[in-house]
Amino acid sequence: xxxxxxxxxxxxxxxxxxxxxxxxxxxxxxxxxxxxxxxxxxxxxxxxxxxxxxxxxxxxxxxxxxxxxxxxxxxxxxxxxxxxxxxxxxxxxxxx
Amino acid sequence: xxxxxxxxxxxxxxxxxxxxxxxxxxxxxxxxxxxxxxxxxxxxxxxxxxxxxxxxxxxxxxxxxxxxxxxxxxxxxxxxxxxxxxxxxxxxxxxxxxxxxxxxxxxxxxxxxxxxxxxxxxxxxxxxxxxxxxxxxxxxxxxxxxxxxxxxxxxxxxxxxxxxxxxxxxxxxxxxxxxxxxxxxxxxxxxxxxxxxxxxxxxxxxxxxxxxxxxxxxxxxxxxxxxxxxxxxxxxxx
Numbered sequence: 001x002x003x004x005x006x007x008x009x010x011x012x013x014x015x016x017x018x019x020x021x022x023x024x025x026x027x028x029x030x031x032x033x034x035x036x037x038x039x040x041x042x043x044x045x046x047x048x049x050x051x052x053x054x055x056x057x058x059x060x061x062x063x064x065x066x067x068x069x070x071x072x073x074x075x076x077x078x079x080x081x082x083x084x085x086x087x088x089x090x091x092x093x094x095x096x
Numbered sequence: 097x098x099x100x101x102x103x104x105x106x107x108x109x110x111x112x113x114x115x116x117x118x119x120x121x122x123x124x125x126x127x128x129x130x131x132x133x134x135x136x137x138x139x140x141x142x143x144x145x146x147x148x149x150x151x152x153x154x155x156x157x158x159x160x161x162x163x164x165x166x167x168x169x170x171x172x173x174x175x176x177x178x179x180x181x182x183x184x185x186x187x188x189x190x191x192x193x194x195x196x197x198x199x200x201x202x203x204x205x206x207x208x209x210x211x212x213x214x215x216x217x218x219x220x221x222x223x224x225x226x227x228x229x230x231x232x233x234x235x236x237x238x239x240x241x242x243x244x245x246x247x248x249x250x251x252x253x254x255x256x257x258x259x260x261x262x263x264x265x266x267x268x269x270x271x272x273x274x275x276x277x278x279x280x281x282x283x284x285x286x287x288x289x290x291x292x293x294x295x296x297x298x299x300x301x302x303x304x305x306x307x308x309x310x311x312x313x314x315x316x317x318x319x320x321x322x323x324x325x326x327x328x329x330x331x332x333x334x
Binding site: 001002003004006007008009010011012027028029030031032033034035037038039040041051053058065066067068069074075076077078079080081082083084085086087 | 110309310317
């Protein structure tokens, strides 16, 4: 996490630390839905290493796998998810 | 200055994710993922001509101010230099907005990387090998004509720190650009530069190899700004 004024950094969630949740592999994209919800896409994580979408708690750094791209029960399989966006940000902007 | 965004409840909305390794002909797909359940559906298959112009290797996604989805591909289009698509958020139908190999639409791209729509509705795209000496370029793309203009040449030292491999970008609450570069500055650990979107001038914001700015990073590759708190998140791997 970067300070918006100074650029100073602090580690929010170490994807190699299993105490914070499922391990990551190659996190390549990040987006925030709101101050309470950050999503990270990892192109090689998940049960079959086909990628995973993590939800990260910005207060604690704890992670859960929201969507495992190797799990057919959650929909079509992935292979190399590389980028993401959250739809509701602009919907909210437009509603003003 | 506070952002004009408002957030909805914690788990509402869809998360749109591009995957470059699946779909018809392995040309890639755009997934829509429920933020509540994680359930995935294919919104647009870039190898399916029935959904519009074919694409190849989608690498970045953003939401336009009109609710359309914008996806940037690394391949496809004239000379295989990538295409910026407009995609209907409901049907998944695609229209090519800017062909990065078509000189009639402005500066020809080399290796597209990042994509972002600013609060003002400007479409911003990154080319990791564009600009002077292939150090990277930040383009502004016209939302109707698809015309590209260079907003900041990352190979031009007169405009600020030289780039190496810019991969992602966003804008902060003050309307400034933030570009994350895998490789520049101290010990080549990467950095975030701030960009004046009016002039293209850049300044170094956070050097991931500089301990005085906090925990060291390595190859930062993604960046986002939390709209209600102005906090900035960046991530990397290795």
